[in-house]
Amino acid sequence: MINNRFFKQLLGSFLGLVPIIAVILIFQIFIIQQPVLNVARLMMGAFFIVLGLTLFIQGIELSLFPMGESMAYAFARKGSLFWLLTFSFCLGFGAAIAEPGLMVIAKKAANIASVSSMIEKTDVAKANYALGLRITVAVSVGFAILVGVLRIIQGWPIYYAIFVAYACVAIMSPFTPVEMLGIAYDAGGIATSTILVPLVTALGVGLATAIKGRNPMIDGFGLIALASLTPMIFAMAYGMFV
Amino acid sequence: MIEWILHFALSFADTCRNFLPIAIVLIGFQLFVIRRPLVNLKKTLIGFIFVLFGMSFFLEGLEMALFPLGKLMASQLTAPELVGLNSFEQTLSWHSYKWVFVFAACLGFASALAEPALLAVAIKAEQISGGAIQAWGLRIAVAMGASVGLALGAFRIITGTELYFFIITGYLIVFIQTLFVPKLIIGLAFDSGVVTTTMVTVPLVTSLALGLAETIPGRNSLLDGFGLIAFASLFPIIAVLSYAQIAEWLYSRSRSSKS
Numbered sequence: 001m002i003n004n005r006f007f008k009q010l011l012g013s014f015l016g017l018v019p020i021i022a023v024i025l026i027f028q029i030f031i032i033q034q035p036v037l038n039v040a041r042l043m044m045g046a047f048f049i050v051l052g053l054t055l056f057i058q059g060i061e062l063s064l065f066p067m068g069e070s071m072a073y074a075f076a077r078k079g080s081l082f083w084l085l086t087f088s089f090c091l092g093f094g095a096a097i098a099e100p101g102l103m104v105i106a107k108k109a110a111n112i113a114s115v116s117s118m119i120e121k122t123d124v125a126k127a128n129y130a131l132g133l134r135i136t137v138a139v140s141v142g143f144a145i146l147v148g149v150l151r152i153i154q155g156w157p158i159y160y161a162i163f164v165a166y167a168c169v170a171i172m173s174p175f176t177p178v179e180m181l182g183i184a185y186d187a188g189g190i191a192t193s194t195i196l197v198p199l200v201t202a203l204g205v206g207l208a209t210a211i212k213g214r215n216p217m218i219d220g221f222g223l224i225a226l227a228s229l230t231p232m233i234f235a236m237a238y239g240m241f242v
Numbered sequence: 243m244i245e246w247i248l249h250f251a252l253s254f255a256d257t258c259r260n261f262l263p264i265a266i267v268l269i270g271f272q273l274f275v276i277r278r279p280l281v282n283l284k285k286t287l288i289g290f291i292f293v294l295f296g297m298s299f300f301l302e303g304l305e306m307a308l309f310p311l312g313k314l315m316a317s318q319l320t321a322p323e324l325v326g327l328n329s330f331e332q333t334l335s336w337h338s339y340k341w342v343f344v345f346a347a348c349l350g351f352a353s354a355l356a357e358p359a360l361l362a363v364a365i366k367a368e369q370i371s372g373g374a375i376q377a378w379g380l381r382i383a384v385a386m387g388a389s390v391g392l393a394l395g396a397f398r399i400i401t402g403t404e405l406y407f408f409i410i411t412g413y414l415i416v417f418i419q420t421l422f423v424p425k426l427i428i429g430l431a432f433d434s435g436v437v438t439t440t441m442v443t444v445p446l447v448t449s450l451a452l453g454l455a456e457t458i459p460g461r462n463s464l465l466d467g468f469g470l471i472a473f474a475s476l477f478p479i480i481a482v483l484s485y486a487q488i489a490e491w492l493y494s495r496s497r498s499s500k501s
Contacts (some may be wrong), residue, residue: 012358019352027345032318038310045307052300053441062497063289066282074276083275084355090271093266100297101444103260104304108448109468116464158419158428166413173406179450182468185409186448188477194455195264196281199434215426225432228475240252 007060013053028055056100057194059109065198070201076210081153086144091203092227093144095196096138100189106130109183118179132242137187140228140234145200152207152214158222165229172236180239189232191223200224206234254298263296300441309449318455319345339400342367342454346396347449348390350474353443360384360437367430373494375486384434387481389476392447395473399454402461405469412476419483423426427486435479439471447471 028036036042068091075087110119110130119125151161153181176184204223209216272280280286319342354360363378364384398408420428447470455467 002486007454014360016356016440017332019356020349020442023345023348023352027315027341027348032321034318036314042307042311045303045305045310048303048308049442050303052298052303055296056300056441057296059289059292059294059296061289062292063286064264064268064293067272067280067286070281071268071271078276087271087275090267092393094267098261098264100300101439101441104445104473105448108452112452112464112467114370116462118464128249128466158425159417162420162490163417163466166417169413170410172416172421173410179464181405182465182472185472187468189436192436192475193444194441195438197433222429224428224436228432228436 003147004052010050010054013030013057016053017050017078022101030134055114058196061210063073064195068199069202069206072173072199073206073210076203085149088145088149088203089142091142091199092196093142095199096141096191096231097134099191099193099195101193102134102137102187105183105186105190106133109133112171113179116179132206133183133187133238135236136234137191137231140187140230141196143234144227144230145203145223147230148226150208151202152204152225153211155214158225159228161222162229165226168233169229169236170178172233172240175240176236177239184232184239185234187235188228191231192228196227197224245342250298250342254294257294257297257301257307261290261297291452295320300388304445306314312446312449313453313456314501315345316342316359316450317457320454320457339396339458342396342400343393346392346450347389350390350392350438351385353440354385354388354438355381357437359440363433365435367427370430371486371489375489377383379485379489380430380434381421382484383481383485384438387434387478388438390481391473391475392470393453394477395451395470396454398473399461399466399470400457400458401439402466405472409469409472409476412473412480416476416483417428419480419487423483424490427439428485431479431482431486434482435475439475443474444471450460 028034067209071087072091075084078084107130109128110126110133113119113129114121114126119129151158173181199224269280270330272278322337360381361377367375367380368377393410397403398405416431423431446469451470452463452467455461455463455465
């Protein structure tokens, strides 16, 4: 049975990559019309991506998701506000730290920062910069989940939270060093990806069903909206003060 | 071969370190706060091993295929032969780079339309809106949003326009829209924005942006190489909100004209 699911997932990962490959191929054949070097290496890399995605998604479905979901429900029903908020923060923080997209982008950003001599050209300086960026984004995602959970409990309307976050982005942007601005804006989209979304949705839906008068449809998603805005604010602050 | 295995082992160790925090959070809370032993310990451990190997292979594949491809596309699409540059002209206006825009738009459209997570969101949207929003309509709206977003983002890199001007205007539009659309749609719209930034699209789009910023004269990869992801996640939100607004309006008009 696991084998059957594995191959299904393998096919799914492959199909996800197909449109991208198709667009690139069409452009290569009809518009660019130049030989591509290292085709074997590219194909090998594409195979690794499909294999890696498949194993990764299978793995989180076997381990992280069932655990995260059952715990989200357990905490939502437990009634202790302190532990619920602590758990919310840790869940957001942990999910963002483990996000592969964030790792990759933080590494790229560190490379570019060192080439442009914004930081020192040593491996230690680069590693520190990348880690600092990841921790900043992770703290901001944890914070967003914490505030979002508090919002669900208190029943504050979602657009208040979005408005405050938006106002922060608008006010802080002109004061942020330009080198940091692009990465800060990207951080929101990168942090809310493969791991965070399903875990956090489970938490929101669990809470909304446990508290009377809440709609799982509205409340579950509000968390993700917030989690895509706060990384921008925190990353801008990181750029200002570091 | 041995060299490659060593390289893979190193990146595997790196992955383990990166994955440790979330594992500690979940296991720690399970054991010390909920105080219940792990159910299905064996399944969980197998899952963790899958995740670690999966992430290592994925990151290796990115370095081998997606990063070089994004960079290659960026440099080939801005190559002198394709943009019609001769040695006398030094500066180019933005419309010489038309193929870059077409490529960015196609990439955004195709990858959003094929995204399995988006299909799930679209079906959910059709259910909660009672048919006013259709699954296919929503998927096309998101794909169009992603393609406009990426093309506009490429335009920004090429012209070197201020990034915050686009992003702040975009979020202002989103904020105004959220005041008017039915509240059930807001969550879905943000969900759709999130769905377009997947594990595959984020690295590809970033390497495309960095490649463009490196090859186009006068652009700086630190200043112009980032920000394209923000476009890819912002514009689908605007597209979905607009679509919901129009769909609602058409739906209520057709209903009132019938009665």
